[in-house]
Amino acid sequence: xxxFELSRPALRRCRIREVLPTQHPAILDQLSDMVDxxxxxxxxxxxxxxxxxxxxxxxxxxxDAYLTHLAGAADTARVAHGPGPPAPW
Numbered sequence: 001x002x003x004f005e006l007s008r009p010a011l012r013r014c015r016i017r018e019v020l021p022t023q024h025p026a027i028l029d030q031l032s033d034m035v036d037x038x039x040x041x042x043x044x045x046x047x048x049x050x051x052x053x054x055x056x057x058x059x060x061x062x063x064d065a066y067l068t069h070l071a072g073a074a075d076t077a078r079v080a081h082g083p084g085p086p087a088p089w
Contacts, residue, residue: 006014041049 039052041052044052
């Protein structure tokens with residue numbers, strides 16, 4: 001039997017995720033599904049790996065920018081902690 005141990009930060013993220021609201025635009029589920037379908041790098045040529053790294057880095061920057069925008073909107077709307085009191089951690 002394999003024992004899987006989570007780090008303290010990973011456990012904290014899991015606890016936070018459990019109390020966060022789950023309503024979100026459907027396109028975010030589609031985005032998640034698309035990420036799950038990314039090809040295995042082992043099956044890519046060298047040129048495809050380099051090209052993929054370039055595109056993924058650009059997409060990552062776009063997602064980071066959107067996340068920052070969401071955080072700002074959450075602060076403005078005072079919903080950064082979700083409904084109810086802030087979590088104790």
